[in-house]
Amino acid sequence: MKEFFKVTELNQVLSYADIFQPVEVEKVSVFDTFGRILAENVMAGENIPNFNRSTMDGFAIRASSSFGASEANPAYLEIKGAIGMGEVPEFSIGHGEAARIATGGMLPSGADAVVMVEHADFLDKVTIEAYKSVAPGQNVIIEGEDIQESQEILFSGQKIRPQEIGLLAAVGRQSVKVFKKPLVAIISTGDEVVAIHESPEPGQIRDINTYTLYGQVLKAGGIPKPYGIVHDNYQSLYEICQKALHETDMVLISGGSSVGARDFTIEVLSNMPETEILVHGITISPGKPTILANSAGKPFWGLPGHVVSAMVVFEAVTRFFLEKIAGLSLKYHQRFYYKARMTRNIGSAQGRVEYIRVRLKEENGGLWAEPILGKSGLIRTMIEADGLVAVDMNTEGLEKGEEVRVIPL
């Protein structure tokens, strides 16, 4: 009997991400930026800090006044005053002089270092002895040391973590341009699939893929929009696909892994305006029967019906496209992986990238990846899994003890 599709190599499939353009930009409050992708470069409008700032509680001095000071031979310094937090000192510091200063306080002119309070004692109200010498700049953040005026510090395409939120605050940005979160349509198909509030009759099964994909879209920074279950009917599938494509930035049809259902998806895509089928099968396992089309500039996916297959394809392929249209720049997007060693041999067919579900465990100070075997229709295997290990298409498998990269799940 016929092969249903010609398969495309994984790397080739991933390269199609270049076709698709990021979604639009919106301006959001700095409080709403966590996890968002910057859509502008950010620079500082002034030096940060805009003054020489003490990093310790102690005494602001001219460093040279302390040179050679020790427990046995302290430096004697005359107190010129105390510096209030947030205030500009109204006096300057000369050789042999000092000013009381707290962490975060502004150094007076003439002062270039701070002696820690632990390293000095009062002799009387206006004199201290310092037991340690300090170098110029010691215990001080100098003006512009954190960020210099007009320096670009954050870049379009960068994902915003807590520290980037802090930096936006530091430069006084109450709002900032970010890419909108891509809206992703999720359509489940299959005559055997029923909604989760229904009790499946024998032969029926509840819709799982809508929910796993819903979570995966959220996790990857998109906004999922479920369109429910479409039965294996050309006309209704065509209509819902048109609607979904019109309303969202990317479409996922899941299920339809039976020949008939797959044929419907292909037929619908073949008849949709401005639509080119780019991929009909990928050299990965599970997940081979995956379809990717470019429909009016939007990625349109036919994902496998088996829950594990759909999740693996999303993780290994679809997520990359979602991040691309979300505006994430590869430049700021180095992905790091857990390294682990295989607990046992695992065979793999050549000619395709095989994704093995693994459970991770720390043992003898090392991280071990234990393969979870089981059919790709079993959601339970994904519950037990901590990650995926990709077995390269040019190898025949992995050996016990071999070091592998783990994609966390």
Next chain:
Amino acid sequence: MKEFFKVTELNQVLSYADIFQPVEVEKVSVFDTFGRILAENVMAGENIPNFNRSTMDGFAIRASSSFGASEANPAYLEIKGAIGMGEVPEFSIGHGEAARIATGGMLPSGADAVVMVEHADFLDKVTIEAYKSVAPGQNVIIEGEDIQESQEILFSGQKIRPQEIGLLAAVGRQSVKVFKKPLVAIISTGDEVVAIHESPEPGQIRDINTYTLYGQVLKAGGIPKPYGIVHDNYQSLYEICQKALHETDMVLISGGSSVGARDFTIEVLSNMPETEILVHGITISPGKPTILANSAGKPFWGLPGHVVSAMVVFEAVTRFFLEKIAGLSLKYHQRFYYKARMTRNIGSAQGRVEYIRVRLKEENGGLWAEPILGKSGLIRTMIEADGLVAVDMNTEGLEKGEEVRVIPL
């Protein structure tokens, strides 16, 4: 001069998390469960699947009918009918008989395996020849193979990932009990700190800690509630602390790293009802001047003022408490770390756990951690960092090439 506080060892500080109880429980739609912590055990109300299900397109047969079949010597099978998706077959299969079946279809009684469509050919309308033998159960998910009726499959305290959302769908749960997200008060202190919409005068600096902590609370699964900036004034700090404690599940005061401000925080905590100061200083660096109190059963933190110190304390200590009150169970909460090798020697004082900011890079197939040096008042160093490496309190530092665990940032 005096030492300001007696320090507590990190492990001792972490053990205080046991004191605090999880927040309340709420029921949410399955669509709102991503990243939430389950507050009930979940079991299946029926077998999943509730029938023997084909995992391939092909022919349902009694496996024994195919034994010995090969290209040269195919098995001949009589087609009894075709099985529609979602339907219960109205016939059974005996020896030498077959039924057309699609992926996800229900096996007729008598059938125990599926011959893939690729391994069979029609001889005429009612007869196929099968070229490969199948074992009983092959290409089939048997009833209950994924999840058995009454089996507990998800547990209170577990964090919900996309696959757990899928499992909730599989067992028909439209809503589920989860722990509420802890509400976390954030208070910034310091007379030198101004709001981010203000232009800092010399001596002043914009409030950064509110924003970094806001992001860290979100990242850790809490809901941040900023209370703005309180100046170094006992009465206003007392009032805002009382209000924050009343309205939220955990309080973070940041800043106040100067002696005076620290004293205010301690004084306020000493005078608050039902409040016990548990920790006044931790053996970590940066982050030593950290205060932890138990105030009416809620964790109350005095975090350092330097932005890096506050972030490190949150990551190394506070987050653990937030997760505890968020209901996360340690049992389902094994944390995995990136392993990397140090690019250079780094010295560290004994007697405290030192957290080194590092940049990660992939080189020669290995992951390397490059220390980022810089004062703990510099937010820039956290922008450049991919993670933290903890240097144990009993070592004098790390050597170039030494393998370390990286806490991702």
